[in-house]
Amino acid sequence: MDSLLQTKKLIVCVGSGGVGKTTTAAAMGLAAARMGRRVLVLTIDPARRLANALGLESFGNEIRQIEVDNLPPGGALFAVMLDAGKTFRAVVDRVSPDQETRDRVFENPVFRVIADNVGSSVEYMATERLYDVYFDGDYDLIVLDTPPVKNALDFLDAPGRLVRFLDRRIMKWFLTPYDEKRIFSRVVAGTTGVLFRLLAVIFGKEFLADLSSFLQSFRELYEGFRERHEEVTKLFSSKHTSFVVVAAPNKPSLEVAEFFRGELGRRRLSIGGAVFNQVLACDGGAASAETLLGELSRSRSIDLPPHTAASLLARLDAAHGRLAAASEREQRLLSQFFSGNARGAFRIEIPRLDEDITNLEGLSLLGSFLLRQAPATS
Amino acid sequence: MLTVKSLLQSKVVFVTGKGGTGKTTFASALASQAARAGRKVCLLEIDSQRPALDDLFDVETPYEPLEVSKGLFVSNATWMSALVDWLRDVVPVDRLVRVILDNPMVRPFLEATPGAREVVILTRLLELTKDFDMVVVDLPASGHARAVLRIPLVALDVFKSGPVFDRCKAIQALYDDAATHLVLVSLPEEMVVTETLETLEALRVEVPSLTPEMVVLNKAMSPVLNADERTLLRRLVEWSENQSDLSAEAANLVKAGRWEARCEVGTAEALKRLEEDGRLSEILLIPPHPVQDSPAGRVERTRACIARAEVQSPRVKGQVG
Numbered sequence: 001m002d003s004l005l006q007t008k009k010l011i012v013c014v015g016s017g018g019v020g021k022t023t024t025a026a027a028m029g030l031a032a033a034r035m036g037r038r039v040l041v042l043t044i045d046p047a048r049r050l051a052n053a054l055g056l057e058s059f060g061n062e063i064r065q066i067e068v069d070n071l072p073p074g075g076a077l078f079a080v081m082l083d084a085g086k087t088f089r090a091v092v093d094r095v096s097p098d099q100e101t102r103d104r105v106f107e108n109p110v111f112r113v114i115a116d117n118v119g120s121s122v123e124y125m126a127t128e129r130l131y132d133v134y135f136d137g138d139y140d141l142i143v144l145d146t147p148p149v150k151n152a153l154d155f156l157d158a159p160g161r162l163v164r165f166l167d168r169r170i171m172k173w174f175l176t177p178y179d180e181k182r183i184f185s186r187v188v189a190g191t192t193g194v195l196f197r198l199l200a201v202i203f204g205k206e207f208l209a210d211l212s213s214f215l216q217s218f219r220e221l222y223e224g225f226r227e228r229h230e231e232v233t234k235l236f237s238s239k240h241t242s243f244v245v246v247a248a249p250n251k252p253s254l255e256v257a258e259f260f261r262g263e264l265g266r267r268r269l270s271i272g273g274a275v276f277n278q279v280l281a282c283d284g285g286a287a288s289a290e291t292l293l294g295e296l297s298r299s300r301s302i303d304l305p306p307h308t309a310a311s312l313l314a315r316l317d318a319a320h321g322r323l324a325a326a327s328e329r330e331q332r333l334l335s336q337f338f339s340g341n342a343r344g345a346f347r348i349e350i351p352r353l354d355e356d357i358t359n360l361e362g363l364s365l366l367g368s369f370l371l372r373q374a375p376a377t378s
Numbered sequence: 379m380l381t382v383k384s385l386l387q388s389k390v391v392f393v394t395g396k397g398g399t400g401k402t403t404f405a406s407a408l409a410s411q412a413a414r415a416g417r418k419v420c421l422l423e424i425d426s427q428r429p430a431l432d433d434l435f436d437v438e439t440p441y442e443p444l445e446v447s448k449g450l451f452v453s454n455a456t457w458m459s460a461l462v463d464w465l466r467d468v469v470p471v472d473r474l475v476r477v478i479l480d481n482p483m484v485r486p487f488l489e490a491t492p493g494a495r496e497v498v499i500l501t502r503l504l505e506l507t508k509d510f511d512m513v514v515v516d517l518p519a520s521g522h523a524r525a526v527l528r529i530p531l532v533a534l535d536v537f538k539s540g541p542v543f544d545r546c547k548a549i550q551a552l553y554d555d556a557a558t559h560l561v562l563v564s565l566p567e568e569m570v571v572t573e574t575l576e577t578l579e580a581l582r583v584e585v586p587s588l589t590p591e592m593v594v595l596n597k598a599m600s601p602v603l604n605a606d607e608r609t610l611l612r613r614l615v616e617w618s619e620n621q622s623d624l625s626a627e628a629a630n631l632v633k634a635g636r637w638e639a640r641c642e643v644g645t646a647e648a649l650k651r652l653e654e655d656g657r658l659s660e661i662l663l664i665p666p667h668p669v670q671d672s673p674a675g676r677v678e679r680t681r682a683c684i685a686r687a688e689v690q691s692p693r694v695k696g697q698v699g
Contacts, residue, residue, distance in 0.1 A: 016397055017398055018398020019397075112532075112535075112536075113493060113532050113533065195477060195478065195481055201540070202469070202541055203537065203541075203542055206537070206538045207536060210536065250398075252398075255428070256428075259428065283626065283630060285631070287627050292625070292627055292631060293628060293632075297610060300613045300614065300617070304606045305606055312603070312610050312611060312614075315602065315635060316634060319635050319637065319638040320634040322669070323630070323637060324634075326669040354636070356567060358569070
């Protein structure tokens, strides 16, 4: 983990939701800033978790510097939460040749759906934003937190879908102006003609007209998108990039993590290691609470009603039994997953912390666990 | 006003929440309890490559609903299958459906068309409501779920007529139906509750007719320790922190007690914050499951909690064991 934070230029955190992925990304960012690097944490999580962890009320599409005391020279921490709609509008604004074109795009209903719908465009925009911040070269390291998708590396796949769509042939095909007369009067050979008419029936002629005008005003930008996507794809497989799988010690999360590991391996992307958050770490013991803490409890409860010690001791035994059982199960699960770890990949277990992480101290604490790295198990 | 009882009688229940809160377990338990009462219920997962239902019911969740116990069916509304169904419905000639699906241009077009996936899958849900008394939808995590639910409403502005428009209208009518509900699943942890409250606010704006009236709080621990016991526990914790040669066994005991005390306090705080929202008619508390429980065991235990809450009068919270 140390060397990852010191040398990489891009670290991508993947894993299912609710496993502390955003918090882990923020903690890694803070730790790298403490090593004297200029770090940006980029999250595309629609929930405000990173803001929470960084002690900010909220933050939006603008990059914000996080105040951190006692950073070494060169060290700085920045964070940004991707707002897909705002990013898209900013991109349009930048590439539009004039205000009229820009306004026409902004008013197009198809654009509004794409821009306002985080679910369907966040992946495209993440690529866009990552491209910008990475190639601007303002940061030594970018830590990318990915959205909680359990099924696929969507942030890798979704821009590809767009690019396939933007394939020249398809573009040409769709950019045929969709006015009614043309669709129905022109003689189009074979199945293409049938298709045109079918699509008009399915989607409605208005929609196809809107889509067509949207694509036309976007031609330039789409070319750019494709180049950018190719650049980012290269970036993901670069030797300066590493993926970190984040999981919690429960079966669904570990299965998702295993799935991610397989997918990353299949794409020949480099996995730095795995972080297991919220590990209980509690052994069973033979001695009872009475034996270990009985006398102490009674001596510390003289001012409290009688039976206080006895009932607390009973509760401690019960709680310990439950916690030890849960911990044993976790350890069993952890040993089943990621057993054949890649050579050189780290594997870090972070104990469940007493408090939710809502500030920089919490992130520092998490960071100290991250840096106490253990060698790979195999 | 929504109660557990009326929830069990609804036509469609959407279930969502932050990742890892136990959405699938609750959705399964709710469906299972409704099926026990004699209803024909479909438990629907949305376009999942690895359905979470597989583990719970020990099946490979298929697209066509599969009966896993009396009256309880499971289904995975995968995009490609739903698309074929959708096209068959819109284009009644099979040969033309093939023309569309076989064309190399159309597939990428449909995949990249914003909202197509969501509209097609929600249309599949509409179809299922015709065959079932109740459909329980295990939605993705809340951020994504909000986008899925919103798309048909946004699409109404884009498709001003035609088959897509008609289907979005039908989905809107389903949202407006008094027998359609949305339930949020949460955990007694500060950040999770914050996310739940944010989702509540967002849904009230984005999909007003689906505003959640019920929150399910999983892993809820009712206070067992009294104030004196907590005082003593605090003293033990302080003592343990100042011991340099503390035995591991003693440390674990204190740690376990502290952990559970914290869960109790966390539950009380979560409940307070959710009640302060003021617009929830029901907060259902589900106690933590013993670790040895299998996934199916957790569903069964949650189902029993729902059954108990069903017979209690409204506004009375579910029991915490």
